[in-house]
Amino acid sequence: MVTQDGATVTARSIDATRDWLERNLHSTSIIETERFGFFYGREQALREVSLGIPIDGVTAIMGPSGCGKSTLLRAFNRMNELYPNTRAEGTIRFLGQDLLKADPVAVRRHIGMVFQRPNPFPKSIFDNIAYGPRVHGIRHRAHLAELVEESLRRAALWDEVKDHLKKSALSLSGGQQQRLGIARALAVRPTVLLMDEPCSALDPKATDRIETTTRELAQELTVVIVTHNLQQAGRISDHVAVLLAGGVLAEFGSTRTVFASPFSEQVADYLSGRFG
Amino acid sequence: MRRPARALRDDGTAGPPLDLRPIRKAGLRGLITILKERWDRPVFLALASVSLIALGLILFFIFREAAPILRETGLSGFFGTHWNPTGSPASYGALPMIAGSALVTVAALVLAIPLGFAAAAFIAEVAPRWMKDVAKSILELLAGVPSVIYGFFGLMIVAPAFQRAFGLSTGRTALTASVILGIMALPTIASLAEDALTAVPNSYREASMALGASRWQTIRRVTFPAAFSGLIGAAILGMGRAVGETMAVLMVAGNAPQITASLLRPVRTLTSAIALEMGETAMGSTHYHALFALGVVLLIIALVTNGLAEWFRGRLARKHGR
Ligand SMILES: Nc1ncnc2c1ncn2[C@@H]1O[C@H](COP(=O)(O)OP(=O)(O)O)[C@@H](O)[C@H]1O
Numbered sequence A: 001m002v003t004q005d006g007a008t009v010t011a012r013s014i015d016a017t018r019d020w021l022e023r024n025l026h027s028t029s030i031i032e033t034e035r036f037g038f039f040y041g042r043e044q045a046l047r048e049v050s051l052g053i054p055i056d057g058v059t060a061i062m063g064p065s066g067c068g069k070s071t072l073l074r075a076f077n078r079m080n081e082l083y084p085n086t087r088a089e090g091t092i093r094f095l096g097q098d099l100l101k102a103d104p105v106a107v108r109r110h111i112g113m114v115f116q117r118p119n120p121f122p123k124s125i126f127d128n129i130a131y132g133p134r135v136h137g138i139r140h141r142a143h144l145a146e147l148v149e150e151s152l153r154r155a156a157l158w159d160e161v162k163d164h165l166k167k168s169a170l171s172l173s174g175g176q177q178q179r180l181g182i183a184r185a186l187a188v189r190p191t192v193l194l195m196d197e198p199c200s201a202l203d204p205k206a207t208d209r210i211e212t213t214t215r216e217l218a219q220e221l222t223v224v225i226v227t228h229n230l231q232q233a234g235r236i237s238d239h240v241a242v243l244l245a246g247g248v249l250a251e252f253g254s255t256r257t258v259f260a261s262p263f264s265e266q267v268a269d270y271l272s273g274r275f276g
Numbered sequence B: 001m002r003r004p005a006r007a008l009r010d011d012g013t014a015g016p017p018l019d020l021r022p023i024r025k026a027g028l029r030g031l032i033t034i035l036k037e038r039w040d041r042p043v044f045l046a047l048a049s050v051s052l053i054a055l056g057l058i059l060f061f062i063f064r065e066a067a068p069i070l071r072e073t074g075l076s077g078f079f080g081t082h083w084n085p086t087g088s089p090a091s092y093g094a095l096p097m098i099a100g101s102a103l104v105t106v107a108a109l110v111l112a113i114p115l116g117f118a119a120a121a122f123i124a125e126v127a128p129r130w131m132k133d134v135a136k137s138i139l140e141l142l143a144g145v146p147s148v149i150y151g152f153f154g155l156m157i158v159a160p161a162f163q164r165a166f167g168l169s170t171g172r173t174a175l176t177a178s179v180i181l182g183i184m185a186l187p188t189i190a191s192l193a194e195d196a197l198t199a200v201p202n203s204y205r206e207a208s209m210a211l212g213a214s215r216w217q218t219i220r221r222v223t224f225p226a227a228f229s230g231l232i233g234a235a236i237l238g239m240g241r242a243v244g245e246t247m248a249v250l251m252v253a254g255n256a257p258q259i260t261a262s263l264l265r266p267v268r269t270l271t272s273a274i275a276l277e278m279g280e281t282a283m284g285s286t287h288y289h290a291l292f293a294l295g296v297v298l299l300i301i302a303l304v305t306n307g308l309a310e311w312f313r314g315r316l317a318r319k320h321g322r
């Protein structure tokens, strides 16, 4: 979308992007890692991870706690490097481009993120959603309002908040705050949405709403979600990557196949709830 | 298995289920036990009362010595525009000093607030660990330099430089005082502002960066607004530092009791008037009482600024208090 004031937010449809991928890269993976490793100081959090995130559907990243799920997710939008003394090895490609050599600010415009704990800014609901577009130079009030409504609708929050957009986002419930986080990420029209255990602080009802929303969003963009909840992964994901202790990728494939007949014994143990 | 000692009554008697009575032993040994265990309370109480009493005495004394000015010049006389205690007729208008203090303080803050906030943002948001430590120790060092040294620096270096640069007859002006005061208020403002920025939860920064905001955009649009109350508190305390500073201002401000908006002319501040003149007045004279009345004005400014600063800083703590 090109606005009157000349600022833009991406709006390439998922179909157009898939066409482009197939024609130019002969692939359907929007993000591809190759022997990707990641270090916090001396500690290695990921080891030689190679996988391709399919453009369609929801990809779940699973594994016991501390195995590097968040690290892998945060590598996709270059958030890990905000910590001191980190180092990456191997490659990550996003739409064929070297993600690790790209401008991190540009990367984050196209790959949005929802955090584990709801973290709205201490601003109004409107200003929370309009934050991203504003940062990217959109000033025009009507366009901002349009983007805010569109994003809140996509995050299934519009009906609950449309009459008090000026109220502080901190006054919302936990589940609403998390959907606000989704709307905030959607407002810059990302191509990929990363979600790091978005339901871990929510009750079952709020969790259900986020899951439904996530499924719907997957029609329009690529969703990668970290979860250590097997049932949740079973309900919402089409593909699943299982990491094991030490940051090793143990399994990657369609959720149905991996759940039904995992390759590795350790993954079978993990999936049957015997550890992790 | 551990049994809760003396906690639960199981003898079926009436009375509270938990025995919360203090353990008491009889006689001298009991007293010693109590002193050993409870010595801190009376000691702290005594220390706190001593400082409260001292503060009360100071306030009482200053107000008592200032009060006669109401009888001798009246309120309108005291808030007059001329200060000439040794002239005939003598005049005791405090406005030149109030204006002088206001002028140098405002100008000092115009210098110190942007610099202090920038330094705070650098330390809290940008600098790597080691640079943070270095910068913080430099600020502490600056805060620890005796004010007479700042005055000396102003007198020997800043005043002559301004005299030459602006072609003045004297370099001891409001501008020189403002620059020196600005430097002196800088550590206060920078370190308090840094506290305020550090108190902003990291999750706000992450959310902003993840939306594609640059570090600078994040500081300007998220961190600073979230820390706003604390930043205001820092600025107000810096102002208190500037208003109350005496020695350095006295050395470089030129000390002419005149009402002016020009930074290039000498001014006398409330503090320097008291410090300069108190030694040459007869105890109990009108001049003496007028100087105490200047002290009351200073005290009120100090109380108001401290109160406001605490309120703003408390608001910040409540906002992120989780
Ligand atoms: N900021 C950090 N600094 C140092 N070590 C970290 C940091 N974040 C994570 N780690 C380490 O990296 C490993 C993987 O962490 P993480 O990706 O958060 O795991 P998960 O999300 O699967 O629980 C853990 O051993 C953790 O201690």
Ligand SMILES: [Mg+2]
Residues within 6 Å of the ligand: A069, A070, A071, A196
């Ligand atoms: Mg995690």
